[in-house]
Amino acid sequence: MGRVSGKISVQSYLKGNGNMSSLVDIAYSKIRENIMTGIYMPGSLLSENELAQLLNMSRTPIRGAISRLESEGFVSSLKNRGLFVKEISYKEILDVMEVFLFLEEYSVDSVIEKGLIYNIEELNKHLEQQLDAEKKDDYPAYVQSSMMFTRSMITSANNQTMLQIMDSVKDKLIHFGIVNWKLTPHQKHYSANLLNKAIYEAVCAEDYVEVKRLCKEAYLRNRERFIRSGIQ
Incomplete structure (x- = not known):
């Protein structure tokens, strides 16, 4: 210390x-x-x-x-x-990611069942900011833009309580990501760019089954990685 x-x-x-x-x-x-x-x-x-x-x-x-x-x-x-x-544990971050997955899936269901829509322009704006941050190797800006992309998805459900839940925990995920980036400069980062690009394309195509699949697959991939890191 x-x-x-x-x-x-x-x-x-x-x-x-x-x-x-x-x-x-x-x-x-x-x-x-x-x-x-x-x-x-x-x-x-x-x-x-x-x-x-x-x-x-x-x-x-x-x-x-x-x-x-x-x-x-x-x-x-x-x-x-x-x-x-304090150090934020893998278990705590995995719990946050599980909450995010639920919120993302609920937003998709709301769009399908209630006739709501995603804000395509806003999603594109945050995605472009992510991609630009990677080009500049500005990881903090990348993490913030990635989080805003997810928040924009959840906003589509038109549920303020859900947004409040996300806002109450998202900073721990941002903090965890930035610390991990600083501690592991040899590892490949910016993985959410490919994920959110695929989600954006699926949203534009109104392929909401694919959106849910991508979100679930990303969660399971991170869960497996954390388990390999020794999470109990």
């Missing part, structure tokens, strides 16, 4: 006299962003004093931010040691 270093910009704070609630929001956003993008990698040990100094604020809003991050499962406080950035 290593301690984190590096200056964090808090210009939005320095420009104003924000109240305690806004300072907590700023601290939460900055720390969370660094966790999500892998600047603070799993296993990193942070300290309240260090974070307060980097963010140019007192420890009180830092503690409020830490409490929120703990409730989301990104960090864990260690008594007399500091803040530990």
Whole structure:
């Protein structure tokens, strides 16, 4: 485990006299962003004093931010040691992927049974952003665009509760993907580009059976890979 270093910009704070609630929001956003993008990698040990100094604020809003991050499962406080950035397990990610599969399949069923439609233009936009991110080797942008492609699919079901469920867990999948990308530079990444391209083509052809097959096949492929990695 290593301690984190590096200056964090808090210009939005320095420009104003924000109240305690806004300072907590700023601290939460900055720390969370660094966790999500892998600047603070799993296993990193942070300290309240260090974070307060980097963010140019007192420890009180830092503690409020830490409490929120703990409730989301990104960090864990260690008594007399500091803040530990948690690793997201294969089991947890597989559970999230299973939820995504259910939501994707339900969106297809809704289109078929309720006469709803997919937003072809929006799907194409996110797909093009994915492909462009691969050309630029911008993995974080690729992961975000891939997630928005899936979200666009689920939006077609016209069920706000389902979207809220997805939004509550999607960041863990994004975080997991970025960390895995940083830890395995020798492996091939960007696999969702081929998958989403095939899904997009099937949606355009209104071959919804194929859309469900592609989603299920991708889930089973990832499940098998995780099992080989030692998931119980």
